[in-house]
Amino acid sequence: MEAIQAIRGTKDILPEEVVYWQYVEKVAAEILEKAAYREIRTPIFEYTHLFERGIGETTDVVGKEMYTFIDKGNRSITLRPEGTAGVVRAYIQNKLYASGGVERLWYCGAMFRYERPQAGRQRQFHQIGLELLGSDSPRADVEVITLATEILKALGLESLSLQLNSVGSVEDRQRYRQALVDYLTPYKGDLDKDSQERLTRNPLRILDSKDSKTQEIVKGAPSILDYLSVDSRRHFDTVCSLLTDLGIAYQLNPHLVRGLDYYTHTAFEIQSADLGAQATVCGGGRYDGLVSQLGGNDTPAVGWAMGMERLILLLQNIRPMTPPGVDIYIASRGEKAERQALIVAQHLRQAGFRVELDLSGSNFAKQLKRASKSGAKRCLIIGDEEVENNTIQLKDLTTGQQQTLSQSQLIGFLGGGGIRD
Ligand code: ATP
Ligand code: MG
Secondary structure, three states: OOOOOOOOOOOOOOHHHHHHHHHHHHHHHHHHHHOOOEEOOOOOEEEHHHHHHHHOOOOHHHHHOOEEEEOOOOOEEEEOOOOHHHHHHHHHHOOHHHHOOOEEEEEEEEEEOOOOOEOOEOOEEEEEEEEEEOOOOHHHHHHHHHHHHHHHHHOOOOOEEEEEEEOOOHHHHHHHHHHHHHHHHHHHHHOOHHHHHHHHHOHHHHHHOOOHHHHHHHHOOOOHHHHOOHHHHHHHHHHHHHHHHOOOOOEEOOOOOOOOOOOEEEEEEEEEOOOOOOOEEEEEEEOOOHHHHOOOOOOOEEEEEEEHHHHHHHHHHHOOOOOOOOOEEEEEOOHHHHHHHHHHHHHHHHOOOOEEEOOOOOOHHHHHHHHHHHOOOEEEEEOHHHHHHOEEEEEEOOOOOEEEEEHHHHHHHHOOOOOOO
């Protein structure tokens, strides 16, 4: 029968790779928890309406990329394409605002977008992200940006650049939008097809076009930074100067607009020179309108998300990691010996060792071969004779030396509590 394959755009994360995932999650969790962020886990699917209302119907994510289906109860359901909408829904529904202060949350999990799969771009992918809700201070923007750069630094990633922009308030954007449409309209015929369509639906997204001809045209476009109100400008200038205080380098990029509609003021991306076309490892910004848009009280907020797959691609190049091996391998043969081996394995694990038990029933020569392959430094051998005498053979797999121990001596001899030499 033909074997069934994984769905296009999804990937198995095999044990050799899982070590990288665990490492990234651990490093990120430690840094975020030190800054008083608490982990939140929201459902992987939500009502489609949440994303339509939250992300915006004219965005690529909602317009083209969502996995949407009707469930057996006739509800329209969508696999989450990003984390923020769900976290904000949870914040409102669970009244996390009730404490009255700032709420700091982080999350990690699978997201789903129907995109063309390529290196660093999948249909099921994973993000680690955070949201800071309840502060409109530029210090909040800087706190979250700093945490992103700290995580990347702790992972040892280099050649990263922080791109920074302000997309202003809703009113600033409306004025800018008009200026942009006025500039682009004479070039309409030369824009790529998607951008032509966006000219009326969502012109800011044209700034983000990957088409080279469109990019040339966009180079001459007006800068949104020239359309900021005094207040928006002050907010942005403060963000910039606080980043400078903290020694965080950034590049102003007035063409940086994020894919989702809910951003206001600060928008940023962190890009890697080592990732080819899928260069962005982290994207985020301020989204002051989203909480009220989703039915909560007016609450300013700022956050970001990092693509785990892209982080791990970078990490694999600079830091080889292997899954933990075992300390001790147990070979046994004969009914009684095999029974006893199970008990010995249990005791050793309780004493803190990593123990692999040979279950093959094959001869000792074959079992010892597997023991060498396992990476264990030591092998215990239990056969009929050992059962008879209440002993055990201990073979040092590095030196090849073998000795006989009484079973009661064993743990004491091995040193108890998880030696990992
Ligand atoms: P891109 O321009 O690469 O499509 P985006 O603006 O759609 O990114 P966001 O929605 O801001 O991405 O998501 C934040 C991060 O999640 C991205 O910077 C990227 O690292 C990662 N990401 C987004 N989409 C995918 C995907 N399909 N596969 C893998 N990672 C992704
Ligand atoms: Mg995208």
